[in-house]
Amino acid sequence: MEKKIILIEDEEIVLNLLQKKLTLEGYDVSVARDGEDGLKKMKETKPDLVLLDIIMPKKGGFEVMEEMQKDETLKDIPIIVISNSGQPVEIDKAQKLGAKDWLIKTEFDPQEVLEKVKKQFSISG
């Protein structure tokens, strides 16, 4: 079965690129443009992995992670956080809130994304 990934990102171009790349790789990708929408879709589809932007309108990444932790059905889903700047402060906080890995939006390239996604799937099985 295909792995389900939910992509929660407010910047359209990034969203499109990630979606395209992951889809080409064979994953089932659903998208949300903000945290609120993201949580809703998460509850519906129950993905295997969350790619979560931090800075978003309506609900930001940290809030989403906090809510996920409170939700029994969501708290175990692995999260890869997409950080705008890669500031250690941000990364640290994300990790504390349960993020397993991170991507730096301004630096990542498609290869790196695929590797990190594959890594998460290999860990979780």
Added chain:
Amino acid sequence: MNQELNQETVKKIMEAKGEVRGVTLKTDMEFILKEKGEEGLKKLEDELEKLGQLIKFHEIKTMDFYPIGLRAVSLLAIKKVFGFDDEKIKEIGLFATKTSLIIKLFVRYFLSVQRVFMKEAPRLWAKHYTVGELNTVELNEEKKYGIIRLKNINVHPIVCCYLEGYFCGILHLIIKSSRINSQESKCTFRGDEYHEYLLKWE
């Protein structure tokens, strides 16, 4: 008197009686020194020596008494040696009043014309000469003249000449006038009894 001046004539003059104070000779000397210098004085002394009178003028003592004849002889010798005229002799007389020590000592008494004529003139004479008397016959201060009389002295006419100047000089010391005149109006050598001098001033 244009007698020739020689030893004999001098001897005669020297016989005159009386003495005169050294001051008169001193003043002669001063005049000659002023006019002719030491050389002139030397010439005078030489002449006097020739005439038989050895006089060292510098050694004359002002206050001392000398034969009255010398008074005339000195003047005569001066006249001869330097060729002075009577006017010049008068000048010697006038000059003498300015340098005479005795006059200087007397000057304190020259307080007024009146006093000089009446009181001091005779005294002054007596200070100089041991013979002769001088006194004032007439004095008119308003009209500005005075007449003085000199008695009992006949040495030589040259002295009369000298005295004209001398009296003039005295008056200069008591009258502020530039024109003072004296003239012998009577003279024993002219046959008068005494000498008289008319003194006028302006």
Added chain:
Amino acid sequence: MVIEKEEEKISTLLEDLTSLESYARDLFSFLPLPVCLASSIGIILEVNPAFENITGYNIEEIIGKPIEDILVKKEFEELAKETLEKGFVRAKELIIFTKEKKEIPTSVSTILRKSEEGEVIGYFVGLFDLSDIKKTEKDLKSAQIALLNMLEDVEEARGRAEEEKNKTVAIINNFTDGLLVFDPENKLSLVNPQAEKIFNIKQRDMINRSIQGLKTFPTVEPLALILFKEIKDIFRKEVQIKENLVIEVSSVPILRGEEKLGNLIILHDITREKLVEKMKTEFVSISAHQLRTPLSAIKWTIRMLLDGDLGAITLEQRDFLEKTYRSNEKMINLINSLLDVTRIEEGRYLYKPVLTEIEPICQFVIKSYEDEIKRKNITVDFKKPEKRIPKIVMDVEKIKLAIQNLLDNAIRYTPPGGKVTIVLKRGKKEVEFSIKDSGVGVPKDQQARIFTRFFRGANVMRMDTEGSGLGLYIVKNIIEAHGGKTRFESEEGKGTTFYFTLPIKEEFTEFLKEF
């Protein structure tokens, strides 16, 4: 016998009289002061040689003359009157007339002469020639006038000097920069109002203190610290006084010819400039950050196109896409360099020092440029010493970047077929890295600016328009932050060799302290 005795007496008396006469005459003649005796009616009766001299008259001319002939008539009358009344006149200034009618200023004194009976018999008149005194008076007067003139001039000059001083004081007081003057003993001798404002201390509290003494003021302390080391010559050193007050300090020696009169410290407020610079940096930082994401997106999109993820592409499309990709990469590099520079400027260029070897870093960087090296057919020679190079404390990423920038430059500015030599040497206390190329070199007149931001040599600008001019600036900063030094040698047309050294620290902790 009696007569002889009398004669002796007379003789003695005569002698005495003569002596007395002599004595009186000498006394009178000797007197250098003109004296005459006048009768009570004013006729001159006696004069001394000095009197003859001053009046120009001979004795025989003047005796018998009225004394009023030599005086002004009115003055004589007053003189006579006063003499008769008081008995004397002392030092009355009168003019006497000589024979030649010349006027001589004299001081006349008279004394009445009375007989024993009290009668006035005349008076003595003494003259004192005042010609010399009058002349001296006149000279003194001239001198006095001259002196007054001089004083006036001096006063004027003083006035002008005062004016100048006032002008100077006005300038100093109104100067918009703070001014401090230290005397040759390094004591503060002048503080202008602006300086007072800067330090928030009154002039009277600062004046005459030594630099040590000034250190006790917290606002002055930062300044005192740099002055203490080098009051000789400071040029535009930045000192932070308080949170929003940054001063640029310069010192100028005050010289008069060869003599040093002290030092002038100029305090120029650059808070605003610093703020503007900060804003600029922030702006660049923010802009660069903003640009990164879109550039990343472009990079990724083109990558996907080139990888065929979005469908097959023609050769022609491939060609254009590859060029665009490379162009985009350059932009991304520029943005990254800009961000590095802003971080350096904001002091946010953080270092993570570790104790490690430098050799592998060099190898890594050289390897990463393999393609470019091959493409340009450049020979790269890496020489390491026989002896082992010890581990150095450094931030690996940053050193990697530094070496990368240097190698990038070497390759970029060396024509194809050229040679690049990298040498690692071990010194006593440091490790030296050098990279030599056979490239275009740096013109002599531009060598001083090579490490400055955005600087690119005129010769390379013509050759390759793409460099950012930031590379060497970043290298210098990185190396210096490690406690190392950078330098270079270059000859135009022959090539350039860049050197940097990194210190070998004995104690790790000591090194850490510097970070």
